[in-house]
Amino acid sequence: MSLVTRTVRNALVAASTVAVLLSSTAAYSAEKVYRLKLAETWGANFPIFGDTTKAMAEMAEKMSNGRLQIRIDSANKHKAPLGVFDMVKAGQYDIGHSASYYWKGKVPNTLYFSTMPFGMVAAEQYAWFYHGGGMELMEKVYGPHNLLSFPGGNTGVQMGGWFQKEIKTVDDLKGLKIRIPGFAGEVLAKLGASPTNIAPGELYTALERRTIDALEWVGPGLDLRMGFHKIAPYYYTGWHEPATELQFLVNKQSWERLPADLQEILRVAMRLSAYDMYILNTHASAENWSTMKEEYPNIKVMNFPDDVMAAIRQANDELLEEQAKNDPLAKEILDSQAAYLEKAREWTLIADKAYLDSQAEQK
Incomplete structure (x- = not known):
């Protein structure tokens, strides 16, 4: 093969490679961007709760390289802080951030998924959601209403x-x-x-x-x-409220319109931001309790x-x-929670409580 022939062939290969790369880049940059709207019960810039929705939206956008963008409307924008359930169900919003027990007047069995008096603490409740059947039971309650519900951030034990x-x-x-x-x-x-x-x-x-x-x-x-x-x-x-869990509500059609990878990105963003809220609220309560004791x-x-x-x-x-x-479904949920609490609490007592008691005794 002559030098000219080789040169021409190499040039053609290089040109072909560049064309493929340019085509791939163009296809990626032209990939569809999915824009969702989120309605939250909280006012604009509300601390901790509002930080959770912002963190979730930022994570989803970054992990998707900009393909998933979520606009947040606070209560002062949509004017219906306790209307999030209806707005997401109807498709007016794709996602909501609120608390499940706010909907007990519409769907009584929703109230069991925030927290229950004398019930599980946060670690126990998260374990129940993800490993004890809680998510499946929540789907039974929300599914008939065109909704999916995901844990949306925990406050831990609330004051009375x-x-x-x-x-x-x-x-x-x-x-x-x-x-x-x-x-x-x-x-x-x-x-x-x-x-x-x-x-x-x-x-x-x-x-x-x-x-x-x-x-x-x-x-x-x-x-x-x-x-x-x-x-x-x-x-x-x-x-x-020993473990008050907020929730992300997602309209089923909005969820199904997302490609599988974006569904997973949204799922991970919701789960991580929920955990981050638990950490942030623990920190804020420790800081503010110190301030309250000193200043008030x-x-x-x-x-x-x-x-x-x-x-x-x-x-x-x-x-x-x-x-x-x-209500048979209420019985199924309550029985599941009671059984899991009995099992998990034994470990909580021998681990967390025993440790705290031992430290109190030493002081």
Whole structure:
């Protein structure tokens, strides 16, 4: 083969290679970009909860090299903080970020997937979701409503709330107007309280104007910013929400329109941002609790009296029995949670609690 022939052949090979590379690059750059809209229950720049949605959207965009882009509309934009379920179900939004127990009036069995009084702590509940059948049960509840639900961030054990007056006896609960969502609200209602659910942005005003007598929100990580300590001196420890899990709601059609790789990227982004929220809230609560002790020493941290707690637990057990009796799916969920709690709690006690007790004894 002559030098000219070889040169021509090499040139043709090189040109062909460049053409393939350019074609591949053009195809990749022209790959379809999927744009989703997310509605959150929280206001613009709401800390921790809002940080979670932003982190999820950023991770999804980076991992997809820009092919998956998520626009976040906060409550001040869509004007329906407690309407996220309906908006995502109808396809008005592709994704929602809220809390499952807000929908108990629409679909009663949704409330079991946030947290339950006297139930699992965060580590136990995450284990139940991902390894104990929780995700499958959640799909049974949300599937008929054109929705998928994924864990969306955990607060850990929440405080029992801010009260205008001290709770000394069970009678003090009668007629008490308290903002408290989920199953805990039903428990207190059974004892004579008047529970209500109020959007986050309206909580301070409701307490200040005495529209309500008490409220539970989260814990120091979020409560300090809300300013409840300025208008309600009693800060009670928790019983009602030992592992409050937020949720990402996803419209089924929006999910199915995504290619398989983007579905997996979205799934991973939601899971990682949920875990990050648990870490962030733990850090914020530690920081803010230190601030509260130093700057607001008049806050009275209280435990509910033993007889009040006994009455609350009895009411809770009676309501659980009633729910299980009247709804086969509720029974399946509650039985699953109870069985997993019994198994997991043995390890929690011999591990976490034993360690904490040993450290307390040494001090």
